[in-house]
Amino acid sequence: MEDVVYLPGEQSIFVAQLEKDLPVGLPDALEGTTVTFWNGSQHIGSATTDDEGRAQMVADIGGAVPKYVKARARSGLQRVEVEQPVRRWERSRVIIAVDVDHTIAETDYEGVLIDDIDTKSKPIPGSIEVLNAMSRKYHLMYVTARPIFLFDETRQWLKMHGYPQAPLVMGPSASALVDQAELKENLLSWRRDHLPNLLIGIGDKETDAEAYAAVGMLSLILAPVEDESDVNQVFIVKDWVGIESFFNSNAGVLSDAGRLENVIRRGAIDELEASEDRQRFRLRAVDVDDDKDDHKDDD
Numbered sequence: 169m170e171d172v173v174y175l176p177g178e179q180s181i182f183v184a185q186l187e188k189d190l191p192v193g194l195p196d197a198l199e200g201t202t203v204t205f206w207n208g209s210q211h212i213g214s215a216t217t218d219d220e221g222r223a224q225m226v227a228d229i230g231g232a233v234p235k236y237v238k239a240r241a242r243s244g245l246q247r248v249e250v251e252q253p254v255r256r257w258e259r260s261r262v263i264i265a266v267d268v269d270h271t272i273a274e275t276d277y278e279g280v281l282i283d284d285i286d287t288k289s290k291p292i293p294g295s296i297e298v299l300n301a302m303s304r305k306y307h308l309m310y311v312t313a314r315p316i317f318l319f320d321e322t323r324q325w326l327k328m329h330g331y332p333q334a335p336l337v338m339g340p341s342a343s344a345l346v347d348q349a350e351l352k353e354n355l356l357s358w359r360r361d362h363l364p365n366l367l368i369g370i371g372d373k374e375t376d377a378e379a380y381a382a383v384g385m386l387s388l389i390l391a392p393v394e395d396e397s398d399v400n401q402v403f404i405v406k407d408w409v410g411i412e413s414f415f416n417s418n419a420g421v422l423s424d425a426g427r428l429e430n431v432i433r434r435g436a437i438d439e440l441e442a443s444e445d446r447q448r449f450r451l452r453a454v455d456v457d458d459d460k461d462d463h464k465d466d467d
Contacts, residue, residue: 169239169252171335172229176259178362179226182212184239184250185316185340186221195317197221197341198243206238207231217241220340222316226362229254255335261307262425263363265337265356265380266299267371268312268322271390272331280314286321291329292390294408302415303332305423309366311337311355313348352379360384365425367432370411377402386432388414401437404450417441 170183182205187195203223205212207230215223229237233254240249257263269275272295279288299308314322316338323336337359339351352375360366360383369380372390377399380387387402388411405411418440421427431439442451 169250170337171252172237172254173335173363174229174233174254174256175363178259178364180229180254181224181226181359181362182215182237182239183222183224183337184215184241185319186217186223186241186243186248187317188243194315194341201241201243203239203241206240207234212237222340224358257307259365260425261305261365262368262423262428263307263309263366264302265309265311265366265369265385266334267369267376268310268314270372271295271370271376272299273325280318280321284321285328286325289325291331292408294412296330298408298412300330300332301412303334305419306368307365308332308334309337309359310334311352311369313339313351315339315341349375349378349382352376353382356380356385357383367425367428368422374399384429384432386428386437401432401435402451403437403440403442414440414442 169185172180172182174180184203186198186201186203188198189195197217197220199217199219199221201217202214203217204214205225205227210230212230213225213227215225217223233256236251236253238249238251240247266272272292274290274292276286276288279286302308310326312322319336319338322338337355339355356366356379367385368388369376369385370388370390371377371380377387377389381399381401387399389402389404390407390411391404392406403414405414415422421431421440431437438451
């Protein structure tokens with residue numbers, strides 16, 4: 169089950185995944201099962217798992233805001249229950265979606281998929297320090313295409329290396345990895361409806377930029393600054409030093425949800441300052457009208 173965010177004035181998002189472990193291979197999704205969500209003894213609501221075993225809904229959290237909520241389900245004679253924390257967020261803060269693989273982690277897929285504890289994947293330099301500093305001004309949300317059966321291992325890796333605590337949003341299954349842009353767009357679009365300040369996305373590849381742009385978010389992509397991008401309205405940033413510099417240079421806009429949303433809506437990210445060290449940045453910004461003949465890249 170994902171962590172639940174309580175945001176004053178908004179309904180909360182509840183997501184749980186129901187799977188059956190198999191002796192060999194990937195877990196088997198359990199479809200058509202009712203999952204109930206609880207605030208103590210108070211029933212919040214129910215949802216039915218889809219063909220990927222995912223049950224999701226939005227609802228008022230009900231009563232006093234608890235420290236934890238629970239999800240319960242019954243499959244055959246077996247009853248399962250899981251508990252996750254409720255994170256109280258400030259309504260005014262901008263929310264940043266942060267990718268995991270090759271954005272904050274130098275991912276070793278053998279360590280992720282085979283080992284019980286991933287000790288092979290190493291943090292990307294600067295990511296821990298910068299994200300901890302950013303977490304004091306912004307709300308963070310880790311959004312990764314990793315399938316949710318890696319939830320506990322991924323959360324353990326983040327905690328082990330000292331990353332700030334934040335909700336972890338993951339894909340439903342390994343099969344969803346076929347189209348990562350579509351997967352991340354689906355993960356983000358529904359959340360954007362209920363977390364209106366989810367306005368910035370940090371990733372490492374074109375599919376991340378496509379997903380962020382599709383739901384109206386500002387994109388920062390970690391890549392060599394010489395890399396081309398077919399996605400408009402994106403900053404290509406060399407490293408986490410560049411990320412930190414970008415946020416420091418534009419703190420007045422990036423920390424103000426109303427101002428930032430206006431910049432994104434107008435397609436005017438070229439109004440933001442890249443950095444004093446321009447070797448760390450490449451900005452691709454074009455006119456909002458989609459006339460390809462007029463597209464120009466501004467470095």
